[in-house]
Amino acid sequence: MTKPIETWLTDMDGVLVHEEKVIPGAPEFIARLREAGRKFLVLTNNSIFTPRDLCARLRAAGIDVPESAIWTSALATAQFLNEQRPEGTAYVIGEAGMTTALHDVGYIMTSNAPDYVVLGETRTYSFEAITRAIQLIEAGARFIATNPDATGPSPAGSLPATGSVAALVTKATGVEPYFVGKPNPLMMRSALNKIEAHSETTVMIGDRMDTDVLSGLESGLRTFLVLSGSTRPGTVDRYPFRPTQVFSSIADIVPLVTQEATDE
Structure with a gap:
């Protein structure tokens, strides 16, 4: 017998917002959860912004999400590194979301023999910084990347993302990174631990089969795929795994929150 849904994880881009514009039903979904x-x-694989930044961006779109309810690949990466090597050192390619998360766990940023090279998302990848990362990895630094997403969206089309730049570094060094963000189940487990949730009573909502649904599936969660983002209806059956349910958008999931609460 399927247990009632008690906790919810949801992707941000493609589920709640698209290019910073609200997806219909998203404000109602979050409001219903809070009520x-x-x-x-x-959850987001985007490591550029801090939770405070994302909170403000969502609020500007009309979605009221507390800062404490946002979990980024940067936070998951910082937590992972702190558990692996407390108060370590890192050379970081990324922006405030990544550097702030590492500072908050006591890491020191340095280009002098760091424990790790950490590659995150940025809109201004520097050839000089990438070259330095390659040299440090060749010298023995461990290679970590926040997520494997090859591209990110923009109004003009796709932008190279962390996965693409990581591939460049790997090609130059022969060293594969350890990706912390989705689809690594580590991202899901760290999220579940943060809110003291159990996999059997939690749902993951996402718009990507290869990250959201896959990581949810491998973490033992029920998965709801929405077709308001990256995944097109005709491509779902091409994957060797399936989501628990498929919805047109988050608006179709709003009634389920009320239903689950009423059934208790």
């Missing part, structure tokens, strides 16, 4: 007293987290 029902449901624990939830908004």
